[in-house]
Amino acid sequence: MPSALPDGDPVPTDGSLPATALDGISERQVGIYLHVPFCSVRCGYCDFNTYTISELGGHGASVATYADAAVAELGLARRVLGDDAPAVSTVFVGGGTPTMLRADDLVRMLGEVREVFGLQPGAEVTTEANPDTVDGRVADALAAGGFGRVSLGMQSAVPHVLATLERTHDPDNVGSALRAVREVGMQVSLDLIYGTPGESLDDWRRSLEAAVELAPDHISAYALVVEDGTKLAAQVRRGVVQMPEDDDEAAKYEIAESILSAAGFEWYEISNWARRPDARCRHNESYWRGDDWWGIGPGAHSHVGGVRWWNVKHPSPYADRVLAGTSPGAGRELLTAEQSYDEQVLLGIRLTEGLPLDVLRGPGRAAVAGLIADGLLDGAAAVRRDRPAARLTLRGRLLADTVVRGLLAY
Incomplete structure (x- = not known):
């Protein structure tokens, strides 16, 4: 199961923030994160707040109705942030697997951001996607709806590594999805994971070289963290799988820097490389700079003016609250x-x-x-x-x- 939410102070029913949090908001950057909690299967290493379709049902907790709940929370965000809130500078749809929703629903949620907040000129709009869920039709719909960037979950190019991670996508579909996205003029990022049990240095080189050969605009490479409560953690504890040696992570990071820099990528954050400055993920940069963002969806976290809060985790009570016009916040803290x-x-x-x-x-x-x-x-x-x-x-x-x-x- 996903990790537990932190403790915190109660969130007002209307979601209101202290006046100090809103002081000067018109002069700050505000981003929107839209969490889509659905996956076709739950990968053994995943600690994110995600659910398979078989676990859920009912209003607001299904792929067919989820957009209604997200749109309702966007309306709440507009009321709380007030008329002084600036147009949104970045929008990031993450998960889960956002493209388990219909492209029309993703476009609808983005359209609601545009309607209630407005988008700054040149705003960055990104969605994550499983390579198996992106074809020419989906890519065309996303681009036409205002998305400019797709982050594909490649993770590895090596079948046995993907099997250990319980990733179900066909490695060949990474290339076909990337080409579909490129053909409609969107930027592409590839996400990789290193340090999977059983992954050799040569396996990792193979994944990096495969990613570079596809010529994306951006590559993220994250070390695998075995989180308590996950299936992988239980397998490690029982000795079913063996974690790499302590120096494996450092060696693989050095390999990543060597291969990616030689291919023209420059690091701009420890785990992220971009071909050009305009290919950086500006939404993630806003997190590292401590900017304001509102997280939409079950379990999503937000930060505005030194106040941080988080939503209830399960999609059903989340939907119940936002559709009733009340805050889905489970707790908050004033930093x-x-x-x-x-x-x-x-x-x-x-x-x-x-x-x-x-x-x-x-x-x-x-x-x-x-x-x-x-x-x-x-x-x-x-x-x-x-x-x-x-x-x-x-x-x-x-x-x-x-x-x-x-x-x-x-």
């Missing part, structure tokens, strides 16, 4: 200055631009010299005139947790 600072350091250091030194408090700034001496931070970035920053080296990316502890003086 303290200390929490906000810690998150700014934790997330900002992940970016290729680095963390401006003037953001760091005294102990963190004093730690920079030692981290440079250890080869974890780029010395040239720390002394440049225009924007001195703590910027990770390749070794620093491998040991980012160590860098964060140093900058936070833990």
